[in-house]
Amino acid sequence: MSSVVAQFEITYQQFLDEHGKAQKELPEFAADADQMARMYRFMVLTRVFDRRCINLQRTGQVGTIASSRGHEAAQIGVAAAMQPEDVLAPSYREHGTAIWRGVRMSQLLAVWGGDERGHNWDGARHDFPYCVPIATQCLHAAGAALAIKMRGRPHCAVALCGDGATSEGAFYEALNAAGAMELPVVFMVTNNRYAISMPVEGQTAAATLAQKAIAVGIPGEQVDGNDVIAVRHVLEKALCKARSGGGPALIEALSYRLGDHTTADDATRYREDGEVEEAARREPLGRTRRLMEERFGWTPEQEEALVKALEAEVEAEVEAYLNTPKPRLEDIFEHQFGNMPPMLAAQREIARKYPVPDHG
Amino acid sequence: MSGLTLVEAVNQALAWEMAHDESVVVFGEDVGVNGGVFRATLGLQERFGAARVFDTPLAEAMIAGLAVGMASQGLKPVPEVQFMGFIYPALDQIISHASRLRNRTRGRLTCPMVLRAPFGTGIRAPEHHSESTEALFAHMPGVRVVIPSSPVRAYGLLLSAIRDPDPVVFLEPKRVYRAFRQEVPDNGEGLPLDHAFVTREGTDATLISWGASALETWNAAGELAEEGVDCEVIDVATVSPLDKDTILESVARTGRAVIVHEAASSGGVGAEIAAILASEGLYSLEAPVVRVAGYDVVPPLARMEYGYIPSVQRIKDAVHESVGSG
Numbered sequence: 207m208s209s210v211v212a213q214f215e216i217t218y219q220q221f222l223d224e225h226g227k228a229q230k231e232l233p234e235f236a237a238d239a240d241q242m243a244r245m246y247r248f249m250v251l252t253r254v255f256d257r258r259c260i261n262l263q264r265t266g267q268v269g270t271i272a273s274s275r276g277h278e279a280a281q282i283g284v285a286a287a288m289q290p291e292d293v294l295a296p297s298y299r300e301h302g303t304a305i306w307r308g309v310r311m312s313q314l315l316a317v318w319g320g321d322e323r324g325h326n327w328d329g330a331r332h333d334f335p336y337c338v339p340i341a342t343q344c345l346h347a348a349g350a351a352l353a354i355k356m357r358g359r360p361h362c363a364v365a366l367c368g369d370g371a372t373s374e375g376a377f378y379e380a381l382n383a384a385g386a387m388e389l390p391v392v393f394m395v396t397n398n399r400y401a402i403s404m405p406v407e408g409q410t411a412a413a414t415l416a417q418k419a420i421a422v423g424i425p426g427e428q429v430d431g432n433d434v435i436a437v438r439h440v441l442e443k444a445l446c447k448a449r450s451g452g453g454p455a456l457i458e459a460l461s462y463r464l465g466d467h468t469t470a471d472d473a474t475r476y477r478e479d480g481e482v483e484e485a486a487r488r489e490p491l492g493r494t495r496r497l498m499e500e501r502f503g504w505t506p507e508q509e510e511a512l513v514k515a516l517e518a519e520v521e522a523e524v525e526a527y528l529n530t531p532k533p534r535l536e537d538i539f540e541h542q543f544g545n546m547p548p549m550l551a552a553q554r555e556i557a558r559k560y561p562v563p564d565h566g
Numbered sequence: 567m568s569g570l571t572l573v574e575a576v577n578q579a580l581a582w583e584m585a586h587d588e589s590v591v592v593f594g595e596d597v598g599v600n601g602g603v604f605r606a607t608l609g610l611q612e613r614f615g616a617a618r619v620f621d622t623p624l625a626e627a628m629i630a631g632l633a634v635g636m637a638s639q640g641l642k643p644v645p646e647v648q649f650m651g652f653i654y655p656a657l658d659q660i661i662s663h664a665s666r667l668r669n670r671t672r673g674r675l676t677c678p679m680v681l682r683a684p685f686g687t688g689i690r691a692p693e694h695h696s697e698s699t700e701a702l703f704a705h706m707p708g709v710r711v712v713i714p715s716s717p718v719r720a721y722g723l724l725l726s727a728i729r730d731p732d733p734v735v736f737l738e739p740k741r742v743y744r745a746f747r748q749e750v751p752d753n754g755e756g757l758p759l760d761h762a763f764v765t766r767e768g769t770d771a772t773l774i775s776w777g778a779s780a781l782e783t784w785n786a787a788g789e790l791a792e793e794g795v796d797c798e799v800i801d802v803a804t805v806s807p808l809d810k811d812t813i814l815e816s817v818a819r820t821g822r823a824v825i826v827h828e829a830a831s832s833g834g835v836g837a838e839i840a841a842i843l844a845s846e847g848l849y850s851l852e853a854p855v856v857r858v859a860g861y862d863v864v865p866p867l868a869r870m871e872y873g874y875i876p877s878v879q880r881i882k883d884a885v886h887e888s889v890g891s892g
Binding site for chain 2: 293295322323325326327331332334335337339342344345346347348349350351352353354356363375376379380382383386537538541542543544545547548549550
């Protein structure tokens with residue numbers, strides 16, 4: 207005898223098509239002009255900031271930096287769905303989410319400019335810093351969720367990662383723990399189609415990344431990651447459920463990395479121009495602007511004024527970053543331990559005798 | 567017989583701190599209902615509830631990663647990894663995050679956690695159950711490595727490790743778990759970290775060890791005394807960061823140093839101690855520094871493990887060689 211003992215389906219959620227046309231009735235928040243304007247503002251800010259970051263790297267004023275171009279809807283959608291008390295465990299590419307949550311752009315620049323003080327950031331002080339070892343932050347989000355649950359607090363944790371992370375053991379272990387312990391945590395995978403040069407088809411035989419949730423017994427669903435309304439809507443539902451004891455979820459946000467992996471990467475080595483052009487037609491900013499025009503009478507003048515204002519805002523942050531006094535060499539010793547051991551104190555004394563050479 | 571074994575002292579320290587600090591949480595594989603495979607967490611779940619003492623899925627990276635997440639949000643997680651041989655999946659979380667979170671955020675987030683693991687040979691276990699790889703962690707900035715060698719120090723050092731604001735890898739020598747008993751007053755008093763303990767005073771040579779090897783070292787010192795060689799014995803206890811002052815001060819008086827540890831010799835913590843003696847204690851040395859350590863081989867299975875563990879005779883021979891030279 208054989209019988210079917212388990213079946214699953216993965217849903218895909220989209221409100222706005224690539225032209226900004228609503229495919230179905232929009233959620234309530236999308237009727238609120240102020241909320242939509244705020245989300246759109248941060249999406250554009252993320253794009254403007256990204257452009258300036260690349261420029262700063264090219265001119266040697268910041269180190270290697272990861273581009274967020276094309277990820278604006280995913281980053282702002284999840285940010286808008288979160289509450290300040292929720293805990294964020296980001297990857298290293300989530301500039302828009304961090305800025306929404308109160309991190310100063312000058313602090314993000316410091317992180318990429320080689321200054322640890324950047325991670326001592328403003329905004330959500332309990333959020334995790336950017337995480338470079340892929341997928342390891344998923345476990346931190348699960349741990350933070352466990353802390354939230356143990357204290358009976360009405361919040362949740364959010365882990366953000368890319369498609370590449372879903373091949374890592376830490377990703378699976380985090381999902382599995384979240385399911386087994388019913389933790390208030392939501393994992394959002396921004397599937398931007400590439401783990402540096404490895405396309406998602408080479409990463410897995412699974413038809414979707416969302417279905418990786420099924421193996422651990424938690425819900426998984428797909429959302430158009432370039433549709434900020436869909437991302438916010440799906441995340442809001444998942445986060446509300448998590449906060450009220452309904453357990454974890456995995457959301458796969460389908461997007462595309464329009465830029466290189468980082469400024470140290472050259473994506474033309476592994477993908478065709480035509481593919482990028484095709485993806486650019488589905489990018490998030492244009493369709494959001496068209497919705498703003500259609501529903502809220504957003505004008506070209508408003509658009510121009512917004513971009514100008516945001517460029518000035520970014521420029522002020524760049525200035526703040528460039529004018530930050532150099533860190534002290536002592537700092538590399540002082541935060542290894544809360545109680546500095548004598549051997550380290552002795553090494554600090556040695557270091558004091560050797561001024562840091564200025565490499566510009 | 568009165569008093570506590572080392573594993574009972576671990577249990578007593580966990581219970582004390584859980585009773586006095588509600589942010590302390592104990593978890594790991596089989597630590598709850600089962601009380602731990604060595605019974606280190608026996609009775610804790612009944613006493614403190616399944617919310618604070620719980621069993622996890624079998625995944626060491628997850629155990630360490632959850633602990634990092636919990637510690638960063640103000641809890642004091644004390645997870646157990648069942649054997650040190652299975653700690654390697656957790657290395658990424660310890661090395662990449664636990665040891666760096668304070669520094670990475672310039673103190674905004676910290677990671678006060680204690681990762682406990684039984685370590686070392688001597689219980690006739692299958693492969694992977696006899697590892698002494700403390701040097702892996704000792705090499706990592708930002709993490710303390712603490713190893714008790716007696717019930718009294720297990721109790722006091724574990725309390726201090728839990729109260730420390732930074733991550734501690736706390737390695738328990740399972741060969742000593744039930745080797746002997748000591749009176750361990752349950753008074754909540756910690757013993758200092760970053761501090762080496764002089765357990766026997768002497769004038770002819772300094773024997774430096776930690777963990778289970780402290781037993782053979784202690785016994786060797788006793789036999790040597792009968793043979794007319796008066797040894798000072800140091801239990802290093804915190805193998806990283808090292809308390810070099812205690813070691814240098816002792817060797818300055820005795821002029822001779824014999825380092826004893828179970829872990830493989832090359833690249834071990836003993837090499838670091840020997841380097842400290844060479845660079846800062848050379849002029850007080852009257853003989854070469856000697857290491858009596860595990861051979862540079864994979865820890866052998868049960869039938870040969872006592873051929874691998876530095877024996878009392880090997881230690882005595884090394885001391886005689888040191889005292890006889892120079």
